[in-house]
Amino acid sequence: MTANAHLLALHVAQHDDSSALLLILVLLSYILGSSYCSFILGNRYFKLGRRYGLPSLTY
Numbered sequence: 001m002t003a004n005a006h007l008l009a010l011h012v013a014q015h016d017d018s019s020a021l022l023l024i025l026v027l028l029s030y031i032l033g034s035s036y037c038s039f040i041l042g043n044r045y046f047k048l049g050r051r052y053g054l055p056s057l058t059y
Helices: 002-013 018-042
Strands: none
Touching: 002 018
16 A cells, blocks of 8 residues: 555656546545454454464464
């Protein structure tokens, strides 16, 4: 998402409206999707400080 925000700034500076609008929609889709996901899953599944998606190397 950092690259998309960077590209958005470049396209806005170059007055490339169609590409800037596309990147704005991509960023908004990400924000709305993550908000919707957190609303569905809530606070019960994820805890601060836990590692998700990484294999446990301790036995």
